[in-house]
Amino acid sequence: MSANVDTAKARELHRRALVVDGHVDTLLSIASGERTLAERSTKGHVDLPRLAEGGVDVQFFACYIEPQHKPDRGLRRAMQLIDVFHRELAANQDRMVPVLKAADFEAAKGAGKVGAVLAIEGGEALGDDLAALRNLHRLGLRSLGLVWNQRNLIADGVGEVRTHGGLTNFGVEVVKECNRLGILVDVSHLSDEGFWDVLGVSTKPIVATHSNSRAVCEHRRNLTDDQVRALAKNGGVMGMNFAPSFLVNLDTPGFEAKSEQDYRRMVKGKTSVDSVVRHIDHLMELVGPDHVGLGSDFDGSGATPDGLEDVSRLPALSEALLARGYDEEVIEKILGRNFLRVFREVVG
Numbered sequence: 001m002s003a004n005v006d007t008a009k010a011r012e013l014h015r016r017a018l019v020v021d022g023h024v025d026t027l028l029s030i031a032s033g034e035r036t037l038a039e040r041s042t043k044g045h046v047d048l049p050r051l052a053e054g055g056v057d058v059q060f061f062a063c064y065i066e067p068q069h070k071p072d073r074g075l076r077r078a079m080q081l082i083d084v085f086h087r088e089l090a091a092n093q094d095r096m097v098p099v100l101k102a103a104d105f106e107a108a109k110g111a112g113k114v115g116a117v118l119a120i121e122g123g124e125a126l127g128d129d130l131a132a133l134r135n136l137h138r139l140g141l142r143s144l145g146l147v148w149n150q151r152n153l154i155a156d157g158v159g160e161v162r163t164h165g166g167l168t169n170f171g172v173e174v175v176k177e178c179n180r181l182g183i184l185v186d187v188s189h190l191s192d193e194g195f196w197d198v199l200g201v202s203t204k205p206i207v208a209t210h211s212n213s214r215a216v217c218e219h220r221r222n223l224t225d226d227q228v229r230a231l232a233k234n235g236g237v238m239g240m241n242f243a244p245s246f247l248v249n250l251d252t253p254g255f256e257a258k259s260e261q262d263y264r265r266m267v268k269g270k271t272s273v274d275s276v277v278r279h280i281d282h283l284m285e286l287v288g289p290d291h292v293g294l295g296s297d298f299d300g301s302g303a304t305p306d307g308l309e310d311v312s313r314l315p316a317l318s319e320a321l322l323a324r325g326y327d328e329e330v331i332e333k334i335l336g337r338n339f340l341r342v343f344r345e346v347v348g
């Protein structure tokens, strides 16, 4: 099918489209001193030169709070990563601008720069304090992943398989305050119970920045069809995650990679651009074109599909969608318009 596609046409569509990626973990590699955003690296998946090649106009940068900073050092870790975010912005003003409101999406694209959205992955950063949330908003926070895989004071993560917990009382207050301030509530990594609780509380559309379809790939980090329908009814958007373990059922006995190298070896050759398209196909059939976006999980996923080795390869997805017969207008929604719509409704 893809053999007949006009690659030039796909490139042109991709270049013209607003392209938004809802989730990468790049700030951690920068914080560790491994590399900078400014220079093209042979390591990892995302830097400014590769974002430009990949045609990305707006990138969400997550401050992921790793387990070793929990339970009580989350805010300190968030502060370190937010400092990295602002230092990179200051050092790269010619190529990068902060995104604080929806109008900044188009402004970044118009200026030929990457718009950077500050996000947090792990509500440990707030502790038990809404004042911290308000201060994080003042620092530019516009998207909050309530939990990672563990339980925190807001809710249970998907890794808490015994407790079946949803939002705590404090978690309810956090969702309400995010609605009031204009911060996206991100349900990726949230327990199923938490997902339903958030939908019951939030008066604004929600996001699942980096989660796929559980009907296509049976993984707890993906959303069930019922959840996808509810997210669509709520007006939200879910970002397609390129991590191989969220794309296909790997069926590897005892699938627990001992190291990142081990994981890469196990998944090598098992996923491609078409694996992402299969999730999009299913979601389109389920809820139509208004609720799917991108959330690559680059620099967080360890391994990547064939043909999407790093962010510079992103135009290959537009080519695959065009080859699959999707209308250009629908492809533009997937690439970024849906994320923009939700951002406008929630953040303004």
Ligand SMILES: [Zn+2]
Residues within 6 Å of the ligand: 121, 188, 189, 210, 300
């Ligand atoms: Zn994640």
